[in-house]
Amino acid sequence: MKPGRGSLPLLLPAGAVFLGFFFLPMAGLFIESFRLYVPGSIGSAADAPFTLNNYAELLTPSFAGFFLETLRISVLASLAGLIFSFPLAYWITRRFSARWRMIAVGLFVTLMFLSVLVRTYALELTFGAVGPLRPLLLSLGISPNGRTYIEILVGAGLLHYIVPVATLTLLGTIQNVDPRLFDAAQALGAPGWKAHLNITLPLCMRGLLAAFLFAFTFSISAFVIPMILGKGRVLFISNLIYNRFSEIADYPSGAAISMVLFFVALSIVYVTSQQVAKRWTS
Amino acid sequence: MNGRLLDNALRLIGLTMIGTIICFLLTPIVVTVIMAFDARAYLGPLPPPALSFRWFEQFFSDDYFLRGLKTSVLLAVLSVSISVSVGVATAVAVERADFAGKEMLISLFLSPLLVPPVVTGFALLLFLSHLGLIDGFARLFCGHIIITAPYTIRATLAGLAGIDRSLTEAALSLGANERRAFWDVTFPLARTSIVSGAIFAFAVSMDDVAVSIMLTDANTYTLPVALISSMRANFDLSIAAASVMLMLVTLGLILILEKFVGLNRVIGEGVFRS
Numbered sequence: 001m002k003p004g005r006g007s008l009p010l011l012l013p014a015g016a017v018f019l020g021f022f023f024l025p026m027a028g029l030f031i032e033s034f035r036l037y038v039p040g041s042i043g044s045a046a047d048a049p050f051t052l053n054n055y056a057e058l059l060t061p062s063f064a065g066f067f068l069e070t071l072r073i074s075v076l077a078s079l080a081g082l083i084f085s086f087p088l089a090y091w092i093t094r095r096f097s098a099r100w101r102m103i104a105v106g107l108f109v110t111l112m113f114l115s116v117l118v119r120t121y122a123l124e125l126t127f128g129a130v131g132p133l134r135p136l137l138l139s140l141g142i143s144p145n146g147r148t149y150i151e152i153l154v155g156a157g158l159l160h161y162i163v164p165v166a167t168l169t170l171l172g173t174i175q176n177v178d179p180r181l182f183d184a185a186q187a188l189g190a191p192g193w194k195a196h197l198n199i200t201l202p203l204c205m206r207g208l209l210a211a212f213l214f215a216f217t218f219s220i221s222a223f224v225i226p227m228i229l230g231k232g233r234v235l236f237i238s239n240l241i242y243n244r245f246s247e248i249a250d251y252p253s254g255a256a257i258s259m260v261l262f263f264v265a266l267s268i269v270y271v272t273s274q275q276v277a278k279r280w281t282s
Numbered sequence: 283m284n285g286r287l288l289d290n291a292l293r294l295i296g297l298t299m300i301g302t303i304i305c306f307l308l309t310p311i312v313v314t315v316i317m318a319f320d321a322r323a324y325l326g327p328l329p330p331p332a333l334s335f336r337w338f339e340q341f342f343s344d345d346y347f348l349r350g351l352k353t354s355v356l357l358a359v360l361s362v363s364i365s366v367s368v369g370v371a372t373a374v375a376v377e378r379a380d381f382a383g384k385e386m387l388i389s390l391f392l393s394p395l396l397v398p399p400v401v402t403g404f405a406l407l408l409f410l411s412h413l414g415l416i417d418g419f420a421r422l423f424c425g426h427i428i429i430t431a432p433y434t435i436r437a438t439l440a441g442l443a444g445i446d447r448s449l450t451e452a453a454l455s456l457g458a459n460e461r462r463a464f465w466d467v468t469f470p471l472a473r474t475s476i477v478s479g480a481i482f483a484f485a486v487s488m489d490d491v492a493v494s495i496m497l498t499d500a501n502t503y504t505l506p507v508a509l510i511s512s513m514r515a516n517f518d519l520s521i522a523a524a525s526v527m528l529m530l531v532t533l534g535l536i537l538i539l540e541k542f543v544g545l546n547r548v549i550g551e552g553v554f555r556s
Contacts, residue, residue: 006485007374007375008375008379010371010375011372011376013367013371014369014372016430017427017431018391018431021406021424021427021428022405022428025402025406025408025409025410026397027404028409028412029408057339083301083519084300084302088299091300092295106536106540106546110532110536113532113536115486115528115531116489118525121312123310125310125522126310131313157305162312163303172415185307191286191289192292193289204391217396221492222398223491228514237398237493238398238400242492242495242496245496254404256456258398258400260402265397
């Protein structure tokens with residue numbers, strides 16, 4: 001059988017869809033990000049001159065602050081996700097019977113598939129300012145409308161998705177680590193913590209990095225979670241783009257923020273996967 | 283001796299963390315389910331004194347939500363059918379083709395997954411309004427195709443990669459033409475992967491906010507967008523009722539996934555399980 005040529009027309013529908021709904025719009029967004037915006041108008045004029053202002057504006061402290069806050073909460077939530085998911089995945093792999101492991105996998109797949117709206121609403125209902133925890137929070141001297149609490153709540157929202165996904169990723173990783181290596185280390189006199197530190201963790205590094213990468217890219221582009229749980233006090237970059245569009249119709253600025261977010265996301269994926277490929281190829 | 287002590291302390295910390303995180307994951311869901319059946323007209327402390335279906339009734343008597351629900355379901359069904367067809371055609375072509383840059387082409391088809399959804403939505407909005415396309419449903423349709431297609435392409439590619447080429451070659455040497463070999467041999471073998479791609483795509487379409495919120499118009503909006511805007515306006519428990527129903531949809535999708543694909547395939551079979 002001669003493969004190839006005959007099936008190339010099958011690529012046409014996807015080519016049209018991806019070009020028309022994705023690549024051309026992204027190129028248009030790139031061009032828009034250099035257009036001059038006149039305050040008060042909706043978007044840029046068709047013949048607006050080109051400028052770097054939209055990008056220069058992002059270097060001002062107030063804009064840079066949004067980027068830093070997004071990155072900070074995302075890094076912390078992703079790390080917390082790994083710290084909680086690793087023991088969980090380890091426990092499920094090594095201690096559960098086949099039957100219970102299936103139930104656990106079912107539970108985490110369900111939690112992963114759970115609608116982001118349901119997740120966010122449930123967290124707001126439970127931990128938010130009017131929820132059943134309010135008396136407890138107040139008695140502990142924590143204000144549910146304080147900035148720190150809101151930041152933690154946004155992080156918790158991200159964590160609620162990161163933990164199921166990271167646990168499932170790590171289940172796959174830990175299943176492929178031979179427990180006899182750990183037993184051997186212990187038999188040779190290493191205490192359990194040392195055996196984990198020197199044997200189990202290094203062997204799981206690839207999985208941990210993959211989970212971190214996923215968690216982090218998910219977090220920095222999060223939209224609904226900061227929008228609802230952040231109550232306007234904590235804004236992520238995605239929310240900022242939406243506000244530029246919906247509140248002041250400054251499309252060029254929204255486009256510039258979009259481009260920066262896109263390149264940040266892309267370079268994180270690129271750098272991390274390069275590192276993974278370089279260090280853990282074997 | 284000291285090491286043993288540290289081991290036990292670590293085990294205790296580990297178990298506490300596992301307990302805490304499980305509570306954290308499940309408590310909000312339990313609270314939401316209970317609140318959805320709360321008979322009170324206001325948001326009071328738990329547990330509710332009486333249970334009722336009033337919030338479900340309220341949800342179904344609210345035109346705003348019902349329009350969103352109708353749009354969402356229609357949109358999900360239409361865009362997933364397109365995405366599955368496009369996905370299967372693309373995956374088959376890529377799998378058969380043998381040219382330099384094949385990997386590159388696959389990454390291009392998966393690239394929408396790397397772009398933050400708000401950016402995708404915003405780009406599409408600007409592009410379509412330049413073209414003069416301002417109908418809400420048409421815009422949403424375009425948006426939902428592009429966010430679901432990478433999932434169907436990826437799932438079908440994974441399915442096709444697992445099929446032994448010699449099966450197709452056997453069919454061809456026994457006289458089947460390429461089309462026949464595809465429908466009788468390849469397609470049935472790839473079916474579970476195509477189904478799992480479709481389920482993912484459906485879940486993505488039903489759940490999306492970030493792309494849809496950019497593309498809605500005053501009369502056409504999806505259920506998640508409707509829920510988000512009423513969530514910001516007031517904390518009405520009919521959203522809890524909607525959440526319970528969305529949870530049931532999720533459970534339904536998981537059961538289909540388990541029946542047709544098997545959840546074990548979602549995480550892969552490990553070598554060293556206890």
